[in-house]
Amino acid sequence: MIDWLTPRASSFAGDIDWLFALILGFVGFWFVVAEVVLFSFLFKFRRRRNARARYVTGTLKTEKRWISVPHVLIILCDVVIIAATLSVWAAVKQSFPPAQEKVRIVAQQWAWTFVHPGPDGALDTADDVTTIDELHVKTDTTYHFELTAKDVLHSFSVPAFRLKQDAVPGRVITGWFKPTTPGQYDVQCAEICGIGHGLMPARITVETKEQHDQWLRRAAAPAGGLVATGPGGTPWR
Amino acid sequence: MATSVPLATTRAATGIPTARLAMWWVIASEIVIFGGLLATYVMLRLHHDHWAEEASHTSTLAGGFNTFVLLTSSLFAVLAHQAAERGRGVRAARFLWYTIGGGATFMLVKAFEYTNEISHGYTMFRDVFWSYYYTATGLHGLHVLAGMVCMAIVAAGARRGENLHRVELVGIYWHFVDMVWIFLFPLLYIAK
Amino acid sequence: MAQQTATAYTAPTTPATPARASERAHGHPSYVKIWGILLALLAASIAGPFFGIMWLTLVTAFGIAVVKAVMVAAYFMHLNIEKPLVRYMLLAIAALVLVLWAGIYPDVQKSEGQNWRQAERVVRPAGDAHAKPAGEAGRH
Amino acid sequence: MALTVDAEHTVPARRRGAPASHDGHRGAPAAHGGHHGPTSFWSTYVFSTDHKVIGLQYMFTGMVMALIGGFMAYAFRMQLAFPDQPVPGFGLVTPNVYNSLVTNHGAIMIFWVAMPMLIAGFGNFLIPLMIGCDDMVFPRLNRLSYQLFFVSAIVLLASFVVPGGGFGGAWTSYPPLSSSGTFNHTPWGAPLWLAAVAIEFIAFLLGGINFITTAMNARAPGMRMWDIPMVVWMIVIASILFMASAGPLIAGAIMLLLDQVAGTHFFTPAAGGDPLLWQHLFWFFGHPEVYVVLLPAMGIVAEVITVHARKKLFAYKTILYTTAGTAAFSFVVWAHHQFVAGIDPRMANLFTITTLLISIPIGEMLFCYIATLWGGSIEFKTSMLFGVAFLAEFLLGGVTGIFLGASAVDVYLHDTYFVVAHFHYTFVPIAIIAVFAGIYHWYPKMFGRLMDETLGKIHFWGTIIGFNTIFLPLFVTGAAGDHRRIYSYQHFQQLATDGLQSLRVVATVGMLIMLLAQTAFIVNFVRSLVRGAPAAANPWRANTLEWAAPSPPPHGNFAEMPTVYRGPYEYSVPGRTEDYWPQNVPA
Structure with a gap:
């Protein structure tokens, strides 16, 4: 359902869309039932020639069944939704597939700093490539990211990946994503972080391995490469 | 401003006099405020090990003496209530003033304690432990002050034999403030 | 001081309700x-x-x-002779503080958890002449 | 000499020195309701201790603040629909102005419109009348709580005009953004905003004690637990909920105020503080807060639909138990606001389960309300239209909460306009639709005049059509990835499409329709004050005690204190000629 509105570009995006559709099904059904019952009562029992209303206490067994039966059915629906949610949540936020690549993301007041591992594939080495508001990733590669913030709360949100994780200053939060379809996607800050909250968009470029290596070489070359430590260094490790 | 007495105050459908029922609700809202503050302090205290070393600079002697002072003032408060029950307003007022004296001693000891600590550089901004120390004891101190002011008003009334049931109410508030200190004392002064 | 004769203390309750004062007078x-x-x-x-x-x-x-x-x-x-309603209310409110603690301690009391850890602070808080230099900087 | 109390007739003649009420004033010998001192405009309307006057003071302050909050909504919705163009009547909405508009729109609508109108306005006016007594138990404490509330409104408005402008860190004011001027660039606005919220909390704590104690103790003789009208139950449970949940946040507010003003480091991670601590303290209060405003609205709707459907409330006890269940449950669901905020993912599992389970009792309450309409003889007065619209709209609000309660879907939907649309589908039915139902229902009792029905219907349809036109499109833009508090979506290529922008324009047009419809209400409200048809004591032929008092009730409410003989919802009792049976009419 959501993929009509936002492209699906990561491995677990499908799971979240499926769960959204499942909940929409259950919830939509009960919503329609309740509204239809409500409006039918309104229409059927509108006042006609001062007809007397009935005296219904709602304490008799037969009357209460009209409430407890839908009540039990809703509990069953909730149990199914809970089970599905917990399984998707475990896949997205709790148990990660092994990392093929690691990146570090640092949010600060009004910019994103991405630290790519560079050609040697390891972080915190001399050849790391640090970029501002521009993350380059390879398709079909499992990335683990270390997310932190320098000053206030931010939130690393990539709608196309169905990914969102708040960046809390003083904490390093790890998450994962696995891009599937090449292209350029928006990164938004989803937690209010002051004046520039709406002015810190970043782009994720999902490219094939060759394009990525080519970009790395161009970015890692001393002439074109940015300073390895990025602006002002980060007080967190 | 003519304020007639609403008939509502004469009714007690729950069997508890309205004034005391309201006082229990005041105590309930205070439990959650001090409870929230102390629970937060305990969590951070268990998280930061170096707070134990910071806490070693608080003087257990002053804390212990203050606990003694508050316990004694609580005794006077309950004796005042006992006197008020027997309709002896003047005696109740005298005990209330002993309680207020206890409160004043408590604040005096607190003042010396604070100046001593601040002079040694343990200000509120030195470390988050000290921020909690001053916030918790400060908020408690403000409650002691408020209690003393209310007690003075109630004692003035009790001396004239009016509104004797208020002696019990201000007593309940005072016992609660004493209970908060009973929990503050080990948390801030003993756990070293 | 003229002994107060005017009022025997009775809580301002309607006589219908048991005046709690009398129970407590001798207990x-x-x-x-x-x-x-x-x-x-x-x-x-x-x-x-x-x-x-x-x-x-x-x-x-x-x-x-x-x-x-x-x-x-x-x-x-005098909670021991107060109406049970008051005791239950106060205990319920006090239990809320435990609920608060139970929901918060995994994030505030711990320094690491599932997929997150507290970044050790490289920068010492200002104005800390006495504390051991390694105190806070070490991982804990 | 024991106190002679004769609850039936006049207040007992008091002997000097007899224990009087709590407020420390001398036992005035004046017989109640008899001769008063000189009553000037000030003592009657401004410094009055009459619960009805204080109730109306809360309501009028709430309405004025609703206009201010609504104007803010107009300003930032115009900016979203027509980015970077000066908004007529406001000027250019720059990013920091946008943030402070959004922050204060949220804070005003919840703290200064929903709570005063629902809890304090209707609570003050209705509770003494509906439980059959003459006033609140502590009239001067009641007046003090309104005065504190008024001061908090002034302090909030002052926070807009200080250097740096109003606070712009969202109504949740998460530190470290809110805890230091270097981050939020409103060094004066942030502490003032927080002080205003803290004062408002103290006002509602004092008011809450008054409501709870009055409802528990000052009931009319004969009124058993099950004879109390549902709106009184709901306002009392809401006050208890507020009192129990506001405590930790008051402690948190003290800490944040010290961080902002004194420079302590409670929430500054660099020095040992923890930003997540504030989030937990805030939402431990935040979620019970939404039930604090929901329950009075449900109570108002219960009164309105039973009267205008001429039907007994379906399963009174079931509704009461599920209300208590919802209230208790609301303390263990708060972290569903923080699924992606950095809390431990294992805790998120627990809170997902509790959040989805809390939808059960609320669902049951709504089903019982819908079941009340079965077999009724429904007359669509304006108040009934609003009452039924509450049920229809709130269903969508409750239902969309399941998406956000499920943690995995919240990973995508958190802090998007889907959330904004969800909570407007719950807050607008609560704070606007249910309040209008209450105003149209009790206006005759408050002012002794009937409101105009045709203007009322114009206002109803304008509000409902406008409201749905705003927030249905926002569900879609939210699902498309529109995030909250972003002043212009032109910078995000995936969101700067024409399709999404047209949806935002539709939402703004809906907002304009809704604002215009309110003029019908204001005209109707003011005109009916003088030119409305005079209202009898019981224009809707209802059962509850407030209709036994004259319209508008004098000081002291009832000529003689009523005694209660039956429940509040004995409508259409078979074998009786009339289809209603007031509580105070002997069998």
Whole structure:
């Protein structure tokens, strides 16, 4: 359902869309039932020639069944939704597939700093490539990211990946994503972080391995490469 | 401003006099405020090990003496209530003033304690432990002050034999403030 | 001082409800005795840490604090003869503080958890001449 | 000499020195309701201790603040629909102005419109009348709580005009953004905003004690627990909920105020503080807060639909138990606001389960309300239209909460406009639709005049059509990835499409329709004050005690204190000629 509105570009995006559709099904059904019952009562029992209303206490067994039966059915629906949610949540936020690549993301007041591992594939080495508001990733590669913030709360949100994780200053939060379809996607800050909250968009470029290596070489070359430590260094490790 | 007495105050459908029922609700809202503050302090205290070393600079002697002072003032408060029950307003007022004296001693000891600590550089901004120390004891101190002011008003009334049931109410508030200190004392002064 | 004759103290309740004052008039524990016990407990809680045994200090400090609080509540605040409704209400509100703690401690009390850890602070908080340099900087 | 109390007739003649009420004033010998001192405009309307006057003071302050909050909504919705163009009547909405508009729109609508109108306005006016007594138990404490509330409104408005402008860190004011001027660039606005919220909390704590104690103790003789009208139950449970949940946040507010003003480091991670601590303290209050405003609205709707459907409330006890269940449950669901905020993912599992389970009792309450309409003889007065619209709209609000309660879907939907649309589908039915139902229902009792029905219907349809036109499109833009508090979506290529922008324009047009419809209400409200048809004591032929008092009730409410003989919802009792049976009419 959501993929009509936002492209699906990561491995677990499908799971979240499926769960959204499942909940929409259950919830939509009960919503329609309740509204239809409500409006039918309104229409059927509108006042006609001062007809007397009935005296219904709602304490008799037969009357209460009209409430407890839908009540039990809703509990069953909730149990199914809970089970599905917990399984998707475990896949997205709790148990990660092994990392093929690691990146570090640092949010600060009004910019994103991405630290790519560079050609040697390891972080915190001399050849790391640090970029501002521009993350380059390879398709079909499992990335683990270390997310932190320098000053206030931010939130690393990539709608196309169905990914969102708040960046809390003083904490390093790890998450994962696995891009599937090449292209350029928006990164938004989803937690209010002051004046520039709406002015810190970043782009994720999902490219094939060759394009990525080519970009790395161009970015890692001393002439074109940015300073390895990025602006002002980060007080967190 | 003519304020007639609403008939509502004469009714007690729950069997508890309205004034005391309201006082229990005041105590309930205070439990959650001090409870929230102390629970937060305990969590951070268990998280930061170096707070134990910071806490070693608080003087257990002053804390212990203050606990003694508050316990004694609580005794006077309950004796005042006992006197008020027997309709002896003047005696109740005298005990209330002993309680207020206890409160004043408590604040005096607190003042010396604070100046001593601040002079040694343990200000509120030195470390988050000290921020909690001053916030918790400060908020408690403000409650002691408020209690003393209310007690003075109630004692003035009790001396004239009016509104004797208020002696019990201000007593309940005072016992609660004493209970908060009973929990503050080990948390801030003993756990070293 | 003319002895107050005007009013025998009765809580402003309608006579229909049992005036609690009368029940309590004769049900009095001696307050001074209670006060003595409280002071003894206070002395014990102060003496506790001198033995240096960690669990003993905790027991004396916090165990005694709870006992003292219960005694003040029961005898001084007369909760022991108050309507049960009030006791349940106060206990429920106090239980909320535990609920608050239970929901927060995994994030605030711990320094790491599932897929997150507290970044060790490279920068020492300002104005800390006395603390050990390695104190906060080390991982904990 | 024991106190002679004769609850039936006049207040007992008091002997000097007899214990009087709590407020420390001398036992005035004046017989109640008899001769008063000189009553000037000030003592009657401004410094009055009459619960009805204080109730109306809360309501009028709430309405004025609703206009201010609504104007803010107009300003930032115009900016979203027509980015970077000066908004007529406001000027250019720059990013920091946008943030402070959004922050204060949220804070005003919840703290200064929903709570005063629902809890304090209707609570003050209705509780003494509906439980059959003459006033609140502590009239001067009641007046003090309104005065504190008024001061908090002034302090909030002052926070807009200080250097740096109003606070712009969202109504949740998460530190470290809110805890230091270097981050939020409103060094004066942030502490003032927080002080205003803290004062408002103290006002509602004092008011809450008054409501709870009055409802518990000052009931009319004969009124058993099950004879109390549902709106009184709901306002009392809401006050208890507020009192129990506001405590930790008051402690948190003290800490944040010290961080902002004194420079302590409670929430500054660099020095040992923890930003997540504030989030937990805030939402421990935040979620019970939404039930604090929901329950009075449900109570108002219960009164309105039973009267205008001429039907007994379906399963009174079931509704009461599920209300208590919802209230208790609301304390263990708060972290569903923080699924992606950095809390431990294992805790998120627990809170997902509790959040989905809390939808059960609320669902049951709504089903019982819908079941009340079965077999009724429904007359669509304006108040009934609003009452039924509450049920229809709130269903969608409750239902969309399941998406956000499920943690995995919240990973995508958190802090998007889907959330904004969800909570407007719950807050607008609560704070606007249910309040209008209450105003149209009790206006005759408050002012002794009937409101105009045709203007009322114009206002109803304008509000409902406008409201749905705003927030249905926002569900879609939210699902497309529109995030909250972003002043212009032109910077995000995936969101700067024409399709999404047209949806935002539709939402703004809906907002304009809704604002215009309110003029019908204001005209109707003011005109009916003088030119409305005079209202009898019981224009809707209802059962509850407030209709036994004259319209508008004098000081002291009832000529003689009523005694209650039956429940509040004995409508259409078989074998009786009339289809209603007031509580105070002897069998």
